[in-house]
Amino acid sequence: MRINRHLFISWVLLILLLSSCRPKSEDKDITVLNVMTHDSFAVSENIIQLFERENNAQVKFLLSGDTGAALNRAILTKNSPQADVFYGVDNTFLSRALSEGIFEPYASNLINELSEDLLLDPSQRLLPADYGDVCINYDRAYFSAHSLALPVSLQDLTLPQYRGLLVVENPATSSPGLAFLMATIAEFGSDGFINFWKELRANGLVVVNDWESAYYSNFSASSGKGSQPMVVSYSSSPAAEVIFADPPVDDAPTASLMGKNMCFRQVEFVGILAGTKQRDLAEKFVDFVLSVPFQEDIPLQMFVYPANKNAKLPKEFSQYAQTAKQPATLDPQLIADYRDAWIEEWTAAVLR
Amino acid sequence: MDCGGVEITMLSEDKKPVQALQFNIRLLFWLVPVAFFALFYVLPIGSILEHIVADPGSIGKLQSVWPKIWSPLKFTVWQAVLSTLITMLIGVPAAFVFARFRFPGKGLMKILTTIPFIMPTVVVAAGFSSLIGPQGWLNVLLMNLMGLQHPPLQILNTIYAIVLAHVFYNTTVFIRVLGGAWSQLDPKMEYAARSLGASAIKVFKEITLPLLRPAFFSALLLVFLFDFTSFAVILLLGGPGFATLEVEIYTQALHLLNLPMAGLLSFVQLMFTLMLTVGYSRLNQRKSLALQPRDPIEVEKPAVNLAEKMLLWGVNLVLLLLLISPLISLAIRSILAPANNAGVGRLSLRYYTALFVNQRSSLFYVPPVEAIINSLWIGFLTITFTLLVGFFAAKTLSRRTKASRLFDILLMLPLGTSAVTLGLGFLLVFNRPPLIAGHSFVLIPLAHSLVALPFVVRILQPAIESIPDIYTQSAAILGASPWQVWRQIELPLLARSFLSGGIFAFTISIGEFGATTFLSTPDLPTIPVAIYRYLSQPGALNYGQAMAMATILMVVCALAIMVVEKLRLPGISDF
Numbered sequence: 007m008r009i010n011r012h013l014f015i016s017w018v019l020l021i022l023l024l025s026s027c028r029p030k031s032e033d034k035d036i037t038v039l040n041v042m043t044h045d046s047f048a049v050s051e052n053i054i055q056l057f058e059r060e061n062n063a064q065v066k067f068l069l070s071g072d073t074g075a076a077l078n079r080a081i082l083t084k085n086s087p088q089a090d091v092f093y094g095v096d097n098t099f100l101s102r103a104l105s106e107g108i109f110e111p112y113a114s115n116l117i118n119e120l121s122e123d124l125l126l127d128p129s130q131r132l133l134p135a136d137y138g139d140v141c142i143n144y145d146r147a148y149f150s151a152h153s154l155a156l157p158v159s160l161q162d163l164t165l166p167q168y169r170g171l172l173v174v175e176n177p178a179t180s181s182p183g184l185a186f187l188m189a190t191i192a193e194f195g196s197d198g199f200i201n202f203w204k205e206l207r208a209n210g211l212v213v214v215n216d217w218e219s220a221y222y223s224n225f226s227a228s229s230g231k232g233s234q235p236m237v238v239s240y241s242s243s244p245a246a247e248v249i250f251a252d253p254p255v256d257d258a259p260t261a262s263l264m265g266k267n268m269c270f271r272q273v274e275f276v277g278i279l280a281g282t283k284q285r286d287l288a289e290k291f292v293d294f295v296l297s298v299p300f301q302e303d304i305p306l307q308m309f310v311y312p313a314n315k316n317a318k319l320p321k322e323f324s325q326y327a328q329t330a331k332q333p334a335t336l337d338p339q340l341i342a343d344y345r346d347a348w349i350e351e352w353t354a355a356v357l358r
Numbered sequence: 359m360d361c362g363g364v365e366i367t368m369l370s371e372d373k374k375p376v377q378a379l380q381f382n383i384r385l386l387f388w389l390v391p392v393a394f395f396a397l398f399y400v401l402p403i404g405s406i407l408e409h410i411v412a413d414p415g416s417i418g419k420l421q422s423v424w425p426k427i428w429s430p431l432k433f434t435v436w437q438a439v440l441s442t443l444i445t446m447l448i449g450v451p452a453a454f455v456f457a458r459f460r461f462p463g464k465g466l467m468k469i470l471t472t473i474p475f476i477m478p479t480v481v482v483a484a485g486f487s488s489l490i491g492p493q494g495w496l497n498v499l500l501m502n503l504m505g506l507q508h509p510p511l512q513i514l515n516t517i518y519a520i521v522l523a524h525v526f527y528n529t530t531v532f533i534r535v536l537g538g539a540w541s542q543l544d545p546k547m548e549y550a551a552r553s554l555g556a557s558a559i560k561v562f563k564e565i566t567l568p569l570l571r572p573a574f575f576s577a578l579l580l581v582f583l584f585d586f587t588s589f590a591v592i593l594l595l596g597g598p599g600f601a602t603l604e605v606e607i608y609t610q611a612l613h614l615l616n617l618p619m620a621g622l623l624s625f626v627q628l629m630f631t632l633m634l635t636v637g638y639s640r641l642n643q644r645k646s647l648a649l650q651p652r653d654p655i656e657v658e659k660p661a662v663n664l665a666e667k668m669l670l671w672g673v674n675l676v677l678l679l680l681l682i683s684p685l686i687s688l689a690i691r692s693i694l695a696p697a698n699n700a701g702v703g704r705l706s707l708r709y710y711t712a713l714f715v716n717q718r719s720s721l722f723y724v725p726p727v728e729a730i731i732n733s734l735w736i737g738f739l740t741i742t743f744t745l746l747v748g749f750f751a752a753k754t755l756s757r758r759t760k761a762s763r764l765f766d767i768l769l770m771l772p773l774g775t776s777a778v779t780l781g782l783g784f785l786l787v788f789n790r791p792p793l794i795a796g797h798s799f800v801l802i803p804l805a806h807s808l809v810a811l812p813f814v815v816r817i818l819q820p821a822i823e824s825i826p827d828i829y830t831q832s833a834a835i836l837g838a839s840p841w842q843v844w845r846q847i848e849l850p851l852l853a854r855s856f857l858s859g860g861i862f863a864f865t866i867s868i869g870e871f872g873a874t875t876f877l878s879t880p881d882l883p884t885i886p887v888a889i890y891r892y893l894s895q896p897g898a899l900n901y902g903q904a905m906a907m908a909t910i911l912m913v914v915c916a917l918a919i920m921v922v923e924k925l926r927l928p929g930i931s932d933f
Contacts, residue, residue: 020738029494046894069878075612079785082617088797102615176598178609215514215593218480218893222901223487223514229901230410230484233492234507243896250897252695252708306718309895310832346614357598 037061039287042068042089042279044076048307057294063287073181077103080279084108090282091291095132095146097273098184101342104131109277112289116296120313124273126338132275135295138310139241139330140185141262141269142172145227158265160193163206163236170210173224173234176347176357179215181272186238187352188341189270192334196344200355207356227260235330241269242309245327258309258326269330274310384810391751392765396802399772402783403628410621417618421500426606426619427626437517437592438585441524445581448525448676449532450574454534455673457540459666460658467674469680469916472530472861476869476915477685478886479590480893481908482523484901485684486595487514488691495687515597515809521593535580535816538858539573572642575743576816579638583631583773603627607776617782624779631774635767685912694904709902715911717899724888726907730914733868733884738916739803740810740867741860747797747807748814748859749852755815756822769815772808782803784877799879806867813866814859821855822848824863862924868915885911 030044047069054065068089070076077099080092084106095103103109109131117125117133124134142157149156157163163172175183190199203211212234214220221239224232227247262269276295278288294300301317305312311319311329410417417423456468474482490496490513497509504510513519543566551561589604601609603623611620661670695706716723751769755762772780784805788795795801825848833843849856868885878887885907892904 045890047722048718049721050719051716051723052719054721066881069722071612074615078612078615078782081615082782082785083789088789088794179593179598179605180615195679206903215598219483219594219597221896222484222893223491226493228896229898230487230491231493232487239896246896249899250895252898252902307720346616349614 029192029291035062036050037063037284037287038091039063039065039091039094039284039291040068040089041091041291042070042076043093044062044073044078045069045071047094048309050303050307053300053303056299057291061287061290065291073099080108081106084280087279087281089279090284090288091276092279093135093274093276093295095275095277096181097126097256097271097275097338098181098188098341098345100126100132100275100338103275103277104129105342108280110280110282110285112278112292114289114296116293116314119316120296121315124313126273132277133296134273134358135276136301136304136308136310136313137271137273139262139269140182140189140238141241141264141330142186142236143225143227143243143260144237145225145235146259146261148226157263160202160256160265160268162265164202164209164271166209168209168236170212171234171237172206172239173212173214173220173232175217175220176213176215177352180217180220182217182238182240184345184349185270185272187348188336189267189334191348192270192336193267196348199348200351203241203352203356205287209262211356213356236263240309241329242305242311242327245322245325246309248326249322262328262330264328264330266332267334269328269333271333271335272310273313387750387754389616391747391769392756392808394747395765395768398784398808399491399775399780402780403624403775404783405786406617406621406783407625408621408780409617410625411617415618416616417622421601423619423622424710427623430603430606430623431626431630433600434586434604434627437520437524437600437602438582438588440517441521441528441585441588442578442582444521445525445528445532445585445687446578448680449529449577451669451673452529452677453532453537453540453577455670456537457543458545458658459670460660461674465595465920465923467677468533469919470685471533471677472865472919473685474526474681474910475528475530476865476911477908478869478889478911479523479594481688481889481904482526482591483594484691484893484905485688486519486523489684489687490514514595515599517596517600518597520588520591520600521597522527522680524585524588526684528584528590529677531581531584532577533860534858535577535813536570536573538817539570539820540591542571543657545657572820575641579634579770580773580813580816582634583770586772587627587776589777604776604778604852606779611778611782618776620779620782624776627774627776628771631771632767634774635770636907637765638770639763670694673870688905689909689912692902692909695902709899709906710910711846712899713906720889722883724891726888726910729883729885729888729907730910732882733886733911733914734918736799736803736806736882736884737864737867739800740806741863742889743803743807744810744814744863745856745860748811748818749856751811752815752818752822766815770812773812780808797879799877799882801877802879802882803867805862805877810863811868813862817855817859817862818852821852825851857922861919864918864922865915868911868918885914 047067058064070079073094073096076092077095080087080089081103092109104127110128113130114133117130120134121137126132126134127354144156148154154167157165157168162168167347174186177184177187178226187199191357193199194202212224214224217239220229220237220241221228222232224230224234225237225239226232226235239262241262241264244260244262248255248258276292278285278292282288296314298314298317301312301314302320304312304317305320305323311323331341453652456464477485483917486494488494490511492509492514494509494511497511500506500510501508513522519811547565548561554557556564586602586603588602589608592600592602592605593608603626607620607623607627610616610623635893661667692709693705693707695704695708711752713726716725751765755766755769785795788798788801792798793801829847829851830843834840838846878884883891889904889907889911892900892907
């Protein structure tokens with residue numbers, strides 16, 4: 007039985023050893039601020055340290071799934087809030103988030119530094135923190151090798167020369183997919199968009215469920231080397247292709263189609279969760295998010311644009327990423343009222 | 359006196375006066391698993407189902423609701439039946455080969471066939487598409503060989519991809535559960551029957567089959583439930599044309615924010631699972647024959663005649679193609695830098711070295727070593743919780759009372775429950791100290807244990823039943839304390855079952871089953887979390903690093919399983 011004892015002891019030792027590798031629990035004197043956000047949230051270490059040192063606080067981020075999952079989590083736990091601040095409600099979820107009453111108003115002094123067209127919540131419960139354009143990215147090599155002209159409008163995508171060349175994400179399961187659906191509704195209206203999608207379907211449209219599959223399995227210009235040279239992604243993706251190129255490249259292998267209403271502008275908001283016990287610190291954090299240092303950190307971390315007009319863009323962005331001149335927009339209230347119906351209509355027309 | 363359950367007056371070793379230390383062990387054995395199950399399953403699920411009653415308005419009218427349930431239910435059952443049957447066709451011969459034959463590379467094959475079970479679906483999808491996708495190696499090869507213009511294999515986003523992925527994931531369940539039982543079956547019984555003149559078919563039908571029945575049905579049920587609640591495979595490989603109940607629950611709960619509807623769908627899923635497990639329990643009612651398990655080393659033999667050799671190599675070839683080649687293609691991707699200007703790819707370790715650099719000095723950068731430690735740590739905790747609760751549960755169930763049979767059925771339910779529902783339920787229930795979802799990381803191994811428990815109980819229970827009561831009784835009569843009985847008799851006899859149960863718990867934990875996304879704590883990123891982080895951004899480097907991380911995951915798991923399997927516990931050969 008000696009070996010049994012050895013086994014038992016080594017098991018205990020192993021657990022002790024592993025637990026000694028665990029991060030130490032935080033200092034008691036430091037206030038902890040909990041920030042709930044989605045999985046795509048990212049920020050530089052030194053930027054958050056700035057805030058933490060200044061306020062003798064520790065910021066803990068709760069990455070809670072995609073945008074919908076994270077918001078749902080905040081709604082479900084509204085009676086015993088798990089966080090003080092929420093980052094990342096977007097304009098497709100805006101009205102829903104507001105009608106659930108999970109945010110407290112906060113009129114930050116920095117509001118006048120933010121782009122006016124992003125201020126979509128007059129009650130000032132949700133303040134814009136960043137924005138990005140969901141656009142179609144195309145494989146530059148494919149289009150030049152086939153001497154194919156670029157589509158300049160959404161309607162162009164139904165032309166026979168683009169047959170089978172576009173992959174989009176399912177709006178029921180993907181946030182860029184939903185954004186692109188909104189762009190088509192802005193262009194063709196809530197009566198006409200379904201016909202457009204039926205034509206797209208007849209023209210060999212490929213639909214997948216998530217951005218990862220679309221980009222890495224289907225898109226021909228990504229490392230996955232798929233078979234569609236056009237994909238619904240972000241206007242900043244070409245910049246990311248340069249930054250994360252391997253081996254380094256001089257020019258982006260992809261670019262975005264920027265025709266009128268071809269891109270949908272996604273705005274992300276930050277807000278203080280109702281029932282927070284640390285209102286002061288939460289206000290300071292919202293101010294910090296809207297201030298220039300944090301805002302200038304956003305592009306290279308999350309590949310979206312800062313909402314603060316004074317924030318400067320990094321050179322990869324000014325060189326390879328563009329924002330749409332005429333992005334599609336929809337009234338958040340309209341989105342809130344019809345999104346479920348639109349998604350159902352879309353599913354019936356495109357998937358069934 | 360029967361084993362373990364009866365009230366025993368304990369004599370402490372230093373001979374203090376015998377107190378009335380009446381210790382009702384049987385009650386304790388009941389209490390542990392029941393409390394665990396009630397707290398971490400019934401409570402969270404109940405809190406979600408409550409929403410159906412609380413707000414029936416959001417579900418809509420009855421006529422419009424029925425098609426929303428019926429169409430995914432129909433598809434869910436259909437694809438699960440199909441996948442299970444095909445998995446069975448491959449898994450049963452594989453279980454036989456692994457149980458009965460000795461061949462070079464068997465240990466390695468056994469570990470490699472377990473690896474699929476732990477792979478996150480995102481990387482598996484990437485592996486499949488690099489192998490059989492439109493520009494995958496297989497299609498490129500076929501196009502070159504046959505001079506075709508278009509890729510001949512169009513599997514992705516079809517039902518074939520779903521079935522293929524399910525076979526990829528679940529064949530190991532047959533190998534482990536059925537093969538495990540088969541390898542401990544005394545071949546002397548079969549030899550005896552043969553020498554008495556029974557034909558090979560007759561022996562199989564009347565001896566082997568009845569003895570393997572419980573293990574076979576267990577494996578079948580487990581595989582079916584995995585296919586039935588399949589989520590990521592349907593979403594990523596089946597594409598948007600297919601929706602199972604689980605996918606519908608996910609969409610309703612997280613994208614349409616319609617919790618009552620999600621609750622209703624979960625309820626339907628739950629009822630179906632319940633029906634199935636009740637049926638299974640009926641089939642399995644007879645007490646399994648208490649056999650003396652053999653040491654597998656005694657059972658296996660080399661393949662001698664041509665038929666055996668063909669079976670052996672045929673099975674291994676199929677496993678190599680279906681289970682192992684997608685893994686290899688991932689590993690190759692991780693060391694293959696993209697083609698240079700001349701169009702030639704070259705081997706490099708740059709994706710691996712890049713893993714160790716926080717390129718953008720991100721707050722959420724995950725150092726690979728930390729991710730590995732976190733994953734292992736959660737894995738080991740899962741093993742500990744599952745074996746602890748599993749032992750008590752199996753012990754209780756082996757008594758085969760009415761109540762224990764009911765509990766047996768209930769214990770299977772977590773496997774057939776929507777991970778989204780379970781995760782949301784955890785959020786609703788555990789939101790104040792001491793347990794807070796998203797803060798208390800201990801909830802993660804607890805949720806994993808819930809899913810691993812049915813496996814472990816299925817493995818432990820027959821082993822416990824096969825220990826003759828006389829062993830424990832005589833020990834008790836001779837003055838051994840219950841603790842001594844456990845440590846010196848039961849533990850050595852159960853060691854092998856504990857090991858295989860532990861491996862299952864570990865693989866389930868490392869693979870991160872769905873519910874965990876709601877529970878993940880930011881301070882403790884695991885290997886799958888690190889993989890998702892890389893894959894969620896564009897760029898060749900991110901893709902390569904995800905592949906590298908996935909390869910590390912495979913290697914770490916293979917090593918962990920190897921170490922656990924190599925622990926030849928004492929007592930096993932003495933059976």
